[in-house]
Amino acid sequence: MTRGRLVRASLLVAASAAGACAPSGAPSVLDPRGVGARRIEGLWWLMFWISVVVFAVVVAFLAVAYVRGHRKQTRLSEARWGGPFVVVSGIVAPSLILAGVFVVSLNDMMALSTPPQEPGLTIDIIGHDWWWEARYQGSGAVTANEIHIPTGESVRLRLTTDDVIHSFWVPQLQAKTDLIPGQVNSMWLQADEAGRYRGQCAEFCGLQHANMIFYVIADEPGKFESWLANEASEAAEPAASGAARGESVFLQSSCAGCHAVRGTEADSDLGPDLTHLARRETIASGVLDNTRSELARWIIDPQSAKPGAIMPPTELSSADLDALLDYLEGLK
Amino acid sequence: MATLEHSVPRTAGGLLEWFTSVDHKKIGILYLSSALVFFVLSGILALVMRSELAQPGLQLVDRQTYAQLFTMHGTGMMFFFGTPMVIGLANYFVPLHIGAPDVAFPRLNAFAFWLTLAGAVMAFAGFLTATGAAAFGWTAYAPLSGDAYSPGTGADLWIIGVALSGVAGVLAAVNLLATIFGMRAPGMSMLRMSIFNWNIVVTSILIAFSFPALTVALALLWADRNLGSSFFEPAGGGDPVLYQHLFWFFGHPEVYILILPFFGIVTEIIPVFSRKPVFGYKGFVFATLLIGAYSFSVWAHHMFTTGAVDGPFFSATSMLIAVPTGIKFFNWIGTMWGGKIRFQTPMLFCAGFLFMFLMGGITGVFLASPPLDYFVHDTYYVVAHLHYVLFGGSVFAMFAGLYYWIPKMSGRMLSEGLGKLHFVLLLVGMNAAFFPMHQLGIDGMQRRIPDYPASFGYAQENLVSTAGAFLIALAVLVFFINLFVSLRRGPLAGDDPWGGYTLEWATTSPPPHHNFHRLPPIRSARPVFDERRENAQAGPEGGSP
8 A cells, every 4th residue: 555545544534433424313513404503514624634634743753753763872861941843843833723723713603603694583492300491482482392493594592491500402503502590591593404403401410311302393484484373372272072071181180280281271381381282293302202102101101201200190090091182182 | 979867667567557657658559559449440330331321222220320320430530540549659759759758748648548538438438328329420510419409418428528538639739749849859959850740749739729629619519408508509699600610620620630640650651761861851841830820721611601601711721721732742752752662561551642642632622612612512522532631641641650660669570461461452442432432422422321312323333432441441450460460479670670760760669668778869850860871881890789
């Protein structure tokens, strides 16, 4: 192998090892789908290649020192300050590289702090052990764990927490920002194209930290507007008799003590707002699919699906459970 | 030539001697032994974690146990392995390097060790309580670490245990500083001290000024938990970010506390095994002082995502600290350049250190860039980075130091063959365990989770990483076999098995109670080398044996 091919081969190995080929399905930082994350991708690769060169140069110095290190006679004294070698390679070169990297990252940092367009929509994101509440300012829409945004528009997020520190992170869209008690943080999101982007809590927040999952669902603006209008509306009266019985089960059992269904007497904000529960794809903060059987499991025995979750088990007769499920599945 | 006169004090003898001794060498060995015990314990916790992570899903432990595992792994490695290992090596070799008979305050020295051990045992005793050990991460961020979210005795034991070991660290640091400033042998000016000693000076200053911030943070946390105060509770006017400032004002200097002494060890070994003096002694000392000073100005780069710190300032200081580190790197290269290198086990571990630490240093510059940190903060990328620095860096250099110095401490050589096997296993294991974590972090896998989705392709990297962790365990096992066999049957080391430069090689192995029967004249940073050369020039008749 010639030296050139060797170098190219090793660079390729290094590049692929460090993320050039992200596995399919992973919410990789290097598979950006939004303005913010794309900036980071650029900065990442710039720093990656600088690092590869720096690493290669230093390793080359080390290799030469080792390979040539078999002198019979060695010097008795050495430069006390290190001389020009250390000044150039240890001070001047790193300072120049670091100054460049610093300026470029500062530029990207400024870019990340201001949205590309003035956001028309502000969403309050409230972290809870272990789920996410989203309140759309100005419309009254409240949802949980599935945050819809319009594509191609900057959206402002206002981040607060109800308990411990959490961190809001959608790797493919935007930088992460912490949710800190007693503090209001803000960030913006912008997705290029419609899609469902996985997000997660990044700051360890206790037992179910790994299961504090959420999704950002980006829709075309028209589709988003109709979603928002529906989400802002109150729950419809149950149509069928089974569902109507389910509503009274909901209001008379422990459900209504924690959950709100707008348009009914249930208005607690301890747990997720369920006004349009049936429109969500997942429940329990991304842990279960929103199907009838999973919903039943979650109501009867939440601790088996998500141990430590605040939701207590509920004892219901099978007829009551069926009616309740009919009701919940009708909350569209 | 000076002859040191001393009377041999009465000692208890036998096993009791180890509990009552105030001899810096015995206390040093106690520190090292206790540090190695907690290295193994914390390592076993890591093996359980890696086993759990080998596949998606929960197989071995539940979530609560997993949280205890990573909390106590980090706590054990940082507070009960790393710092005591540093203090133990300094305890044994600082007096030898400066030609002193002991440390300045021998009783305080013994007290500090037993306090450290008490703290370590107390924190780990959490595992014996009904609710288990602390489970809020080694950083113990408020309010998660408060009584509302972390009730249970394990958390309080953790706070008291870590605080005790922190206070003990300050006592040890003050003792080392007093020893170095007050007890150097005639002729041993500051600029003739070993680089190891210089690094211990800076490390001790870092300990003395940073650990009190930790003590304060833990005292306030304890008060919030047990006395109903609200230092970190916003409901009572407190601020959880204040805890992070206090913690990282300690926490980042702590990283340098865990790396500077090992820079020192590497800088002792590389010249001896290259048959050259250190290249750029003054530059090296200056760079160490700069790193020590800078290390107090970078703490908030751990807090970029809080939105409560000045990104550009802390980014600039964090990048700046790479410059003095770069100086050291080229000092090491310059020392080996044109040398006569012997690749015995201590030098092999130094070579491994140089590659691994270089890698950890470079990935660290990414984290100093706020926008990149916003993305990889709290992911496996950070876990990879910190293990390249603290495992690839500190632990490799520690093994270099142990292979280099155990012959001095025990009088017997370790096996070269087992040493090389240990090195190869550790190098392969370390890279298999930690390199894939870079990729995992970039792919969005966050830290401190016992489980991950099967569909993300994380499983492959995690499996490789777990295999690497078990290779590391095997390597460490080889080390202990080597240690056990060699302490009994290893060839005798003699006074100076490596052709050393510094004063520890001018006395017997192990040294007598008061260290030196006679000291060579000290006219440079390499008194033992100077004397050996003079003897060689004087010819076989003129030289002493």
